[in-house]
Amino acid sequence: MAVSDPYGDPSRALWIALGVLLLVAVVATAGAFAADPEAAAPSPVPYDDVVELGLSSETDALMTGSARIPRTQVFYSQLQYVVGYNGVESFAAALEDGQTERQFGYPIAAYVETFDDARPETTETGLFESESGGEWTPAAAALYVVESDARSPAGETIVPFRERGAAEAFAADHGGRVVDWETVRRLSFDTDSAATVRAMAPARWDAADGRIAAAERRADRPVSVVVGEDAPTIGAAVAAAPPNTTVVVPTGTYDETLTVNESVTVAGEGARIRGDGNGSVITVRAPDVAITGITVAGSGGQTRDPEAARAGREREGESEVWDTNIQLGYGHGDAGIRAIGAPGLVVDDVTVEANASGILLREGSHAVIRDLRVNGTEEWQDGFMGITGMQSRVTVTDSRFEGGRDGIYLHRADGSVVRNSTFADNRYGVHLMYTSDALLADNAFRDELYAGITVMTRPSGNAIVGNDVRNSSAGVQASGTRAYIGYNTLVGNELGFSTSSRGSLYERNVAANNDLGARATTVVPSSRVVANDFVGNAEHATAGAGALRVWADGDRGNYWEGANVGPHDPGERAYRPTSPVDGALHRHVAAVAVRESPAVALLDRLRGTVPGARSGSIIDPAPAAAPYSPDRLDAALAPNAGPARADWRTELADQRGDRDEDAAMNARHRNATGGGIGPETKRVAAETASAGAGARTSVIDAHTAATEGAADA
Structure with missing residues (x-):
């Protein structure tokens, strides 16, 4: 037969x-x-x-x-x-x-x-x-x-x-x-809720613009008190300032800690506030506080409070012990700036020399953070997070996080936006837990010990777009459901990205010169992986146990360096990156002859037909003849190149118009023909x-x- x-x-x-x-x-x-x-x-x-x-x-x-x-x-x-x-x-x-x-x-x-x-x-x-x-x-x-x-x-x-x-x-x-x-x-x-998340990504960027503009308006208040003229210390000036006014802090070093209990702006002019090495330096306990133009140093080094976690477990029971430990332990450490029940916080043009967290937000302290620099500890075990957000939505833009444990750690902080920021030498660059509907966009990550972006613990609806991760253990690892991972540039990492989020869409990512371009991890595949470029990786892709993974969308697959070699037209032969022969095509010229042999052809036909022969395998039935993002690929591989940028907001807007038209046509056809x-x-x-x-x-x-x-x- x-x-x-x-x-x-x-x-x-x-x-x-x-x-x-x-x-x-x-x-x-x-x-x-x-x-x-x-x-x-x-x-x-x-x-x-x-x-x-x-x-x-x-x-x-x-x-x-x-x-x-x-x-x-x-x-x-x-x-x-x-x-x-x-x-x-x-x-x-x-x-x-x-x-x-x-x-x-x-x-x-x-x-x-x-x-x-x-x-x-x-x-x-x-x-x-x-x-x-x-x-x-x-x-x-x-x-x-x-x-x-x-x-x-x-x-x-x-x-x-x-x-x-x-x-x-x-x-x-x-x-x-x-x-x-x-x-x-x-x-x-x-x-296709992942496509819905894709369509919403530009709107989330626009929403962040709106939050930033509103924050600028909140911070712009008339001056009421000048430190050194109207009050001897910053603490005294803040206590004397009427609500909705500005406390001006002239240039100089101020050895004090302070608590802000009114809705005021603390505006430094190159000022430095230095704590005594115990507790947090600035504590905010009022809504709509703004802190601008200062450097903060001298916080304590406590990263969590075991007593707070123990009390929380006794109060809430043991069903979510781990979650309680994180929220009540991590959320009660020391920080340069600590906000407790303080929504509307604005932090702009601030530097924190962090012994523990740079900024700690908890209990609904939703914040807009712009032009923040956090210098963490040289050894990540010695410090903590650049920003720790507990049940507090953050909007972070144009900031830099270097050293310490995680650049940004967010826990139940739905709707957060982190964009246009730089992360280097952290354990994780951005680390999300139980956090959904976030946008992580146009950030640069370098030399991250574990990963540039890691999303864990049952999130949904996150958009990870336009980021550039290099020389790290992993580029993007996102779990949960309904994620959109697109237009990211992943170069020189041990792993480019993993497809660990269910019902998600991975598209237009460039995975180049990694030890492993991508790893398929879910037992039952439910995500689309399409229009990505795999070039120069030691291995393009691997897969764990489970069903056959088909990485294509109709007649549109991915670009795999080496897939189109051999005596056939480009794109007309399926490519299996998990096959020992196909996986070697971009590294060994002799693999082409092996691939065209009758024995391998027979094996290819059998593979994917029975469960035992398909476990841990990936197939792209329509490999692209040329890269989908050639300009970004060239920029990524250029010597001493900076972050490769993608104009994803324009492209997604154009795609959405095309998809809306196609969807309407398909619905009319399906309803007319009865489907099936x-x-x-x-x-x-x-x-x-x-x-x-x-x-x-x-x-x-x-x-x-x-x-x-x-x-x-």
Whole structure:
């Protein structure tokens, strides 16, 4: 039997043979549920055991109280993991994505969460809620209320029910209509929330401009007190100044610590405030305080307060011990400037010589920080953060952070913006924890011990754009969901970037001269990696255990140095950076002859068809013939080059206009044709399912027709 290319149209016989093999060649992996190949129809599993995709149920604000996202769990034919989708619309959209079938196979069984007996309602803000979780029901057997007033953070949400009476009662109270699964399949859903984050990135930049302009206005106040003329010390001057006035601090060194309890501006004229080495030098406890034109030194060296953390654990319990330790420990250390419950803080043209944190913000001390310089300790273990932000949104621009532990550490600081700043010789440059909807843009990172940008601990919606990271252990490592990582330049690092954020978009990044260009880390791939340039890396990309990763978007892939060598037209042969042969094409000329050999060609055709042969692999079916960002690539590789800049705001604005037009056209076409997939794909998938000798029949449409269930792939 001839073996056909799995990325073309496999023969019917091959599909049948592979279908039998795939249904029994399922391997359990620690940390995720593995489907039982002996079961005729797999039963639902506890949702904690699935690998989640779609909208993050962990981090969104709706996950307080009784608000919920209806969930789906799906067993795929070529994937050992049960995949959980947060949002029925996320699964419905995945069925129309040919890439999902290529990576996971077709869905053998799918269950949705139905809410007949859970008292479904909506919150005051329109979020869907219920008194308890739903019951698992086969997707094809359920009924769905669409176009109701029930919402999730991503927009309209579909609410499933087992019985028509319960669905009609919910629709009567909340609007919408009741439809079956096939109708849901024909609807169009905008579930590409990573693209939404991409579209919002320029707006976040504009919002930062607005915050900075407002901060300038707050800081510009009439002079009321001059230190040395109207008061002997800065502390005395601040105490004497009426609210909404300015305290002028002339040139000189002032050995004191002070607390600001009124909304005033402290404006230095080249002044230096020096503490005694104990505690924080300046403490702000009032809203709308501005500190400008000074140097701060002489804080204590305490980086955290163990007693505060212990008291917090006793008060809040042990369920979030680590989070409590961080917030109450890190948030109670020493700093050059410390703000407690002080929203509207403005710090402009300030230098801090930091023994611990440069600036410490907590309890909603939202701040605008411009032209800040923090000189940290030479050994990062001896110091702390340039900026520590605890539950305080920051807007940082045109600043520099050198030495110390982390340049900027933000914890539950949603909506923060860090841009146009420089980081050098830190442990991490920017380090986000539990922080979502942030913009990290146009920053430069050099010689960072662990990473330029690291995002951890269940965030969502972050945009990391236009940054330049060099000579560091890692460039960008961002976890969570719905991230946009684009237009970054990553040169000379041990690792350029990792694709550890789920449901995210990685595009237009330049990974050059790194030990490793990119690493695929999520067990179940759910992100798009497209239009990136990989040049001069010792290895372009590697992947951990899991399903096949398809790094392309339709006919648009990535540029891989070496991918287009050999006797074929550029872009017409798939490239596998994880293949020992393909991965060597840009380093060893002799690898071209090996790649074109019959044995390697056969192996390429088999790879990706069975789980055992596809684990830890990446394929780009449409490698680009030329770099996507040639000018930035040239700038990145130029000797002694400064940061490579991308005009990403203009390009994203142009792309958004094009995408809006395309989306409207596609929606009109899909709604006119009824959606779905072609009859040939339905036939092949149905035959593949039946080839399993009855081991598994499709549960998706068990109440209608088995062949239609297979067609849902």
